[in-house]
Amino acid sequence: MSNLPSDVASGSGTQTDPYVLENNTGTVTLEAGKFYVLESGTTIGTKKGDNSNDSGSGTTASTGGIVVNGASLEVQDGSQINGTLDISAAGSSVMMDTASKWVEQTNLPGHSSVGGETYGYPALQNAVVSGLLNNDGTPNTNTSLILNGIPGKFGGNSGKIGIVGQVSGVQGSHLIIESASSGNPIPPGSNNTASGVHYGVNVLVPSEYANTTGSDGLDYDSVALSYTKLADGSYSVDGGTTSYTCFLSGSMIRMSEGDVAVEDIQIGDEVVAFDWKNNKEVTRPVVWVGKSHAVVRPGLPDDAAGYPVRVLKDAIADGVPYKDMLITAEHCLFFENRFVPVRMLVNGVSIFYDKSITSYDYYHVETEQHSVIQADGMLTESYLDTGNRSSFRQTGTVVTLRGTVQSWEKNAGAPLGVERSFVEPLFQKLEARTSCLTQTTSVPLAKSNLTNDPDLHLVTESGAIIRPIRHDGERYSFMLPANTACVRIVSRASRPADVIGPFVDDRRMMGVAVADVYFVTAKQQTHITAHLQSEKPVGWHATDWTDCAWTNGDAVLPLDELTQSGMGILSLNIRAAGPYLEQNTKAVLENRRSA
Numbered sequence: 001m002s003n004l005p006s007d008v009a010s011g012s013g014t015q016t017d018p019y020v021l022e023n024n025t026g027t028v029t030l031e032a033g034k035f036y037v038l039e040s041g042t043t044i045g046t047k048k049g050d051n052s053n054d055s056g057s058g059t060t061a062s063t064g065g066i067v068v069n070g071a072s073l074e075v076q077d078g079s080q081i082n083g084t085l086d087i088s089a090a091g092s093s094v095m096m097d098t099a100s101k102w103v104e105q106t107n108l109p110g111h112s113s114v115g116g117e118t119y120g121y122p123a124l125q126n127a128v129v130s131g132l133l134n135n136d137g138t139p140n141t142n143t144s145l146i147l148n149g150i151p152g153k154f155g156g157n158s159g160k161i162g163i164v165g166q167v168s169g170v171q172g173s174h175l176i177i178e179s180a181s182s183g184n185p186i187p188p189g190s191n192n193t194a195s196g197v198h199y200g201v202n203v204l205v206p207s208e209y210a211n212t213t214g215s216d217g218l219d220y221d222s223v224a225l226s227y228t229k230l231a232d233g234s235y236s237v238d239g240g241t242t243s244y245t246c247f248l249s250g251s252m253i254r255m256s257e258g259d260v261a262v263e264d265i266q267i268g269d270e271v272v273a274f275d276w277k278n279n280k281e282v283t284r285p286v287v288w289v290g291k292s293h294a295v296v297r298p299g300l301p302d303d304a305a306g307y308p309v310r311v312l313k314d315a316i317a318d319g320v321p322y323k324d325m326l327i328t329a330e331h332c333l334f335f336e337n338r339f340v341p342v343r344m345l346v347n348g349v350s351i352f353y354d355k356s357i358t359s360y361d362y363y364h365v366e367t368e369q370h371s372v373i374q375a376d377g378m379l380t381e382s383y384l385d386t387g388n389r390s391s392f393r394q395t396g397t398v399v400t401l402r403g404t405v406q407s408w409e410k411n412a413g414a415p416l417g418v419e420r421s422f423v424e425p426l427f428q429k430l431e432a433r434t435s436c437l438t439q440t441t442s443v444p445l446a447k448s449n450l451t452n453d454p455d456l457h458l459v460t461e462s463g464a465i466i467r468p469i470r471h472d473g474e475r476y477s478f479m480l481p482a483n484t485a486c487v488r489i490v491s492r493a494s495r496p497a498d499v500i501g502p503f504v505d506d507r508r509m510m511g512v513a514v515a516d517v518y519f520v521t522a523k524q525q526t527h528i529t530a531h532l533q534s535e536k537p538v539g540w541h542a543t544d545w546t547d548c549a550w551t552n553g554d555a556v557l558p559l560d561e562l563t564q565s566g567m568g569i570l571s572l573n574i575r576a577a578g579p580y581l582e583q584n585t586k587a588v589l590e591n592r593r594s595a
Contacts, residue, residue: 005031015298015358018074025064027083032070032091032293033359038123040078047082047126062126068092070293081127087143088131091293091359095146096121144297246292246362247375248308248326253365254374256283262363262375265289273371274379276337276414288366290383294328296358301495303329303343303507307353308360311342311378314437315350315430321376326354328362334372334379335426338417345427346502349434370413384411418505427503450499452578454491454512458570460484469569478570480519484563486556487570488539489514492580493553499579508541511553513576519559521568530558548575 004010004019011019013034021028021038025046030036038044045064065083066073070091075081077097087094099121131143252259256270265271270283296306311325316333332339345351364383365373371382417423458466458478466487470477480487489512496506517528531540531549539555562568 008036011037015072018072021066027064027067029067030069030071030073032089033295035072035074037074038066038076038079038081040076043080043082045080045082045084045127047080065127068094068131070295072295075121075123077123079123081124083127084130085124085127086130087145089293090143091295092131093144093146093295093297094129096123099123246328246331246364248328248357249361249363251326251363251375252323252377262365263291263361265363265365271365271367271371271373271382273367273373273382274334276334276372284367284369284371286365287368288364288383290364290366291361293361294359296355298358301498301507302353302355303346303497303502307355308357308362309342309346310352310354312350312437315433316378319377321378323376325376325378326357327375327380329353332381332416334381334414335417336422338415338422339381339412340417340423340426341505344418344423344502344505345430347427347431347434350430350437370411372413381413384413420504423503423505424501427501449582450579451492451582452580454574454577454580456489456491456512456572456574456577459488459490461486474515474574476572476574478572480559480563480568480570482563482566484559486558489551489555489557489572491551491553491577493551494578494580498581508550509552510541511551511555511577512574513548513550514555515548515573515575516571517557517573518571519562519568520571521566526562528557528559528562531555550576 005013007022007024007028008019009022011017013019013031013036015035018035018037021036021042021044023042024044028044044066045062047062062082065081065085067086068089069086070089072093072095074095075097077099085094129145132145247253247262249261249263251262253262253265254272255265256272260269265286267286267289269286271286273282273284274280275282294306298305300306307329308326309329309331311321311327311333313321313323315321327342329343330341332341333345334340342351346353366383367373370384372379373382374380456468456476458480460466460481461484466478466480468476469479491511493509493511495509496504514531517531519526519528530537532546536542536549537556537558539552541550541552543549559570
């Protein structure tokens, strides 16, 4: 007799052995924290009318669908979802596998107003995705839609996409992902040409907007969402970069009546706060309690993937904390009158990412003002609303209306200490203390091999790789063929926080620092400065420098019409490069080249 949940054909619901969904003409609700796959040939929901790319009736009329409900779902190419794919619940994650072909979307609201042709995943041509936005129209920062196989040269490592919003009576709104340049190729399977190509899936926007007028005379609005390119070449659309500072279940918070589990705290309870300016304890009422659920995304770096950080008993001092402490990576501990994010103190021994936990509930406790409080005997912080309150479910009755987004600069209970000069001595002190502990992790942080070789090369619009014909000190020279409109400067890339240490608060992917760039022919030498402008092409980090700029490992360099008259030499002055992690070089380069 099978113990499998309903609507599941096989599997155990884990990341390595996900539940395999069966065909279903109605709506399937997934179990929070579990992993699922919709295999090729499987259909959920019922299509009504023709396919959406034919007549426009399929998307708005289809019924059923999938409610992800905090689970993780892989949608394989060749599967079909009709109706609604609901990813509104916190912790929901959906990954769209690379499509073997793309369908032209012609029924989307505001389609003609965005310009060019619009293409989408065949698996979702008769469905809308609900939940990328909250009911108030703000981005849902605690859910994720991961898009694999975006064709063309879309976007680099991070940036913005948009949602064209619905109007009254219109359901099939569209998540628009613009290509990086108008010259990008049309997706495979299409015979059309267009000056601007857009890619994406249908998205259901939860409220009515009126901003942009389409050719149909209706009004639409665009909402910006953030995306991040993952290590495997996919794109995670999560609505923003808001980080969470939270306690996991079982965290013991010092209250006026003693230590209380965070999940048992109610609005109106009195929490003990440390008034560090006057060196005394005070009590403050709890004005808001929030709960949400997280599912780890292993494709991201540990500090961004969602793994909780475990601070072992006695890791800070004898009896501090008095038991193992579990908090999120951005949660701050209090040292020497300053807050320090715990991710900057991870040493892999006494403070480490607990990768045995891939799904968990987490909690916020807010006081009238941001406060230094105690959890598990360690001084830490209460909740500071920097814009992610909507991701949490309210528990209890609201005592105070908390509507204003706050900031560390204006509202923090203590200064934020992230400077290397302050954090590195703390890191070293806690790392040295690990030898005194009886309980530690069995595997410390791996010592990665480093290299200063950037493996610098260019990639043309057609995907051809160009290696340097000459390398003399800081100067690299490349022979460019005629009619090359732009190139990508591709190199190894690593984060300073990885190659130097977590006590460095710089988690950008750093490629090479490019100073002077010249295009040289037999007749002339042209100075190229696109990367030095305030508005830079894709793949360049913003900087205050005026004579040099860092790439993220894959940066676009426009050449305009410089090569129309023939070939020439592109000369780059590389001011700085490395160090890089050797172990991730292959993955980084494959990631860049797949764009």
